[in-house]
Amino acid sequence: FDVSGRKPGVRRNFWEDRPTTDDGPLVEYEWETSDEIAVPGDWNTQSPELFHYEGPAYYRRDIDGPPADGRRRFLVFEAVNYRSRVWLNGEPIAEHEGGFTPFEIEVTDRLRPGSNSLVVRADSRPGPETLPALDFDWKNHGGITRSVWLVDTPATFVRDAFVRLEGGRIVADVELDGPGAAGSMVRLAVPELGLRLDGVASREGRVRLSASPPRRLRLWSPEAPRLYDITAEIDGDRWSDRVGFRTLQTRGREILLNGRPRFLKGIAMHEERLGADGGRIRTEAEARALLTEVKALGCDFVRLAHYPHGEATLRLADEMGLIVWSEIPVYWEDVAYAAPATLALGRQMMAEMIVRDRNRCSIAFWSVANETPQTPERLGFLRTIIDDVRRLDPTRLVTAALNKNVDVGGVRDGEARLVVADELGRDLDVVAMNQYEGWHGQRTPAEIDQVTFGTTWDKPLLMSEFGADALHGHRGPRESRWTEEHQAWLYEETLKAIAASGAFAGVTPWLLKDFRSPRRWHGRFQRGWNRKGVIDEHGRRKLAFDTLKAFYARVAA
Ligand code: ADA
Numbered sequence: 001f002d003v004s005g006r007k008p009g010v011r012r013n014f015w016e017d018r019p020t021t022d023d024g025p026l027v028e029y030e031w032e033t034s035d036e037i038a039v040p041g042d043w044n045t046q047s048p049e050l051f052h053y054e055g056p057a058y059y060r061r062d063i064d065g066p067p068a069d070g071r072r073r074f075l076v077f078e079a080v081n082y083r084s085r086v087w088l089n090g091e092p093i094a095e096h097e098g099g100f101t102p103f104e105i106e107v108t109d110r111l112r113p114g115s116n117s118l119v120v121r122a123d124s125r126p127g128p129e130t131l132p133a134l135d136f137d138w139k140n141h142g143g144i145t146r147s148v149w150l151v152d153t154p155a156t157f158v159r160d161a162f163v164r165l166e167g168g169r170i171v172a173d174v175e176l177d178g179p180g181a182a183g184s185m186v187r188l189a190v191p192e193l194g195l196r197l198d199g200v201a202s203r204e205g206r207v208r209l210s211a212s213p214p215r216r217l218r219l220w221s222p223e224a225p226r227l228y229d230i231t232a233e234i235d236g237d238r239w240s241d242r243v244g245f246r247t248l249q250t251r252g253r254e255i256l257l258n259g260r261p262r263f264l265k266g267i268a269m270h271e272e273r274l275g276a277d278g279g280r281i282r283t284e285a286e287a288r289a290l291l292t293e294v295k296a297l298g299c300d301f302v303r304l305a306h307y308p309h310g311e312a313t314l315r316l317a318d319e320m321g322l323i324v325w326s327e328i329p330v331y332w333e334d335v336a337y338a339a340p341a342t343l344a345l346g347r348q349m350m351a352e353m354i355v356r357d358r359n360r361c362s363i364a365f366w367s368v369a370n371e372t373p374q375t376p377e378r379l380g381f382l383r384t385i386i387d388d389v390r391r392l393d394p395t396r397l398v399t400a401a402l403n404k405n406v407d408v409g410g411v412r413d414g415e416a417r418l419v420v421a422d423e424l425g426r427d428l429d430v431v432a433m434n435q436y437e438g439w440h441g442q443r444t445p446a447e448i449d450q451v452t453f454g455t456t457w458d459k460p461l462l463m464s465e466f467g468a469d470a471l472h473g474h475r476g477p478r479e480s481r482w483t484e485e486h487q488a489w490l491y492e493e494t495l496k497a498i499a500a501s502g503a504f505a506g507v508t509p510w511l512l513k514d515f516r517s518p519r520r521w522h523g524r525f526q527r528g529w530n531r532k533g534v535i536d537e538h539g540r541r542k543l544a545f546d547t548l549k550a551f552y553a554r555v556a557a
Contacts, residue, residue, distance in 0.1 A: 055142075059143075062115045065111055065116065070154070074106050076104045086105060089117055093105055120144065124140055129345075132335070155179060156177065157236075168212070169211060171208065172197070182202065182203045186207050188232045188233075190230050193228060220361045221258060253458065264505060266299055267534070268303035268305045268509065272515045278516035289539075291317065297549050297552060300323055307328065308327070318361055324362045324365070330382070331370050331371070337377035338381075343384060343385075347385055365430065382424055401433075401465060402420050402422045402425075402433055404422055432461070433463055445490040448496075467491075470486060488543035499555075
């Protein structure tokens with residue numbers, strides 16, 4: 001079984017081909033119109049009539065009969081936003097909630113010879129207990145936004161392997177699936193390292209293999225993003241992936257990659273492609289175009305806000321040498337922190353994200369939340385998810401973007417010292433602050449030099465957001481809000497204050513590219529776009545792009 005391109009021979013994406021009139025996907029609206037919608041892709045940017053549509057839609061297509069004798073077949077959905085229900089030949093076979101993480105359904109025994117009718121209902125409406133909840137600052141792109149796969153496997157197959165450097169050793173947890181799993185001999189190989197390990201799977205079909213790293217192992221880093229092909233085999237099946245090895249720790253206020261402290265030069269981004277429609281990324285090329293801009297800034301770090309991005313982006317980050325912050329959409333005030341169903345959902349999303357991405361060595365941070373209220377319910381909610389993260393993946397750092405920062409006063413009158421004092425800091429490995437000095441709030445960029453930043457927690461601190469809106473091409477005096485000059489000035493002053501504070505282990509300004517957001521309604525400058533990008537939707541660079549790039553060029557990693 002494979003959701004990620006590790007078995008090119010056995011899987012095909014049956015919705016990826018552009019639809020034809022005869023066998024393409026069909027959307028049937030509740031008011032009985034129908035249309036063709038390409039998968040993967042959000043429906044909003046495929047039809048002008050659907051641009052604002054939030055609600056249910058039905059996708060339909062036929063799929064072929066059962067797999068060959070003794071084989072199994074799975075349907076894998078990479079992402080359906082937001083709630084999905086799946087029927088095969090009229091029978092409901094699955095439901096899933098959450099717009100950004102994968103789910104699978106085994107259909108082996110449900111397929112009949114010849115043609116089978118598959119129907120998917122995608123409902124994009126958020127609600128009081130969804131994640132995110134009703135209020136969020138991005139466009140809610142609906143539909144089957146990522147690929148769908150049909151995957152054929154042998155009766156017993158290698159489901160997954162979690163491969164990493166842990167405690168000074170290469171460790172692989174291999175998981176088999178099927179009636180012959182228990183007692184199977186598992187062989188793991190990293191040919192370029194001459195590494196071969198084997199072991200017998202337990203009754204549950206699992207085995208942990210480990211070895212000390214061969215001398216010729218080269219660690220992954222942004223400067224040298226070395227990856228290795230790795231295979232795990234049993235009789236009759238072979239799983240493969242391409243992984244890197246690195247270590248990650250904190251020491252006091254420092255973040256260490258491969259034992260060395262570094263200042264992480266980052267930028268945040270949404271999963272929206274370049275182009276005027278602002279649709280959700282569908283292809284590797286679209287993901288690469290954005291990450292290429294990230295690299296052009298001189299970044300070694302990217303914050304993938306505010307939900308799990310597509311797998312292609314993570315694989316490219318491995319390949320291109322970008323350290324990654326990944327997040328689940330526990331976002332803002334109105335999440336139902338006291339609702340058991342919402343907590344279950346947050347835990348499920350985190351688990352789905354980690355299981356999908358734990359072999360991506362680029363990922364350094366699992367973020368549990370962004371800008372959440374300081375209530376006991378929220379603390380309990382996030383602590384439960386953090387416990388899960390530590391159990392599922394002990395090799396990464398846990399963080400959250402916190403914005404209830406406290407002004408504890410500067411040394412001189414009029415000065416401010418803004419610190420993260422959030423109680424959640426106790427539970428995190430790394431604390432992170434969102435702080436919009438000079439944009440939201442009283443101060444202007446001219447007054448940012450009165451501010452220093454810090455945290456009451458003796459832990460590494462990241463500046464996870466700062467920024468200002470600017471309309472590309474709108475020029476004028478730097479004092480004039482919405483101009484490129486104003487945004488660049490704010491960047492300059494904030495970056496100076498960040499450097500002077502000496503408190504940070506890294507920074508991810510908000511953000512790479514302007515993004516669609518219906519709640520941003522300023523009639524002249526926004527019109528449905530959040531304009532805090534350092535590039536606009538067409539990829540045109542604003543002045544702040546160069547300001548940030550120049551700063552990163554001066555700062556040693
Ligand atoms: C918040 C939020 C971001 C972003 C920002 C803004 O801080 O974390 O998602 O939308 O506001 O642009 O104001």
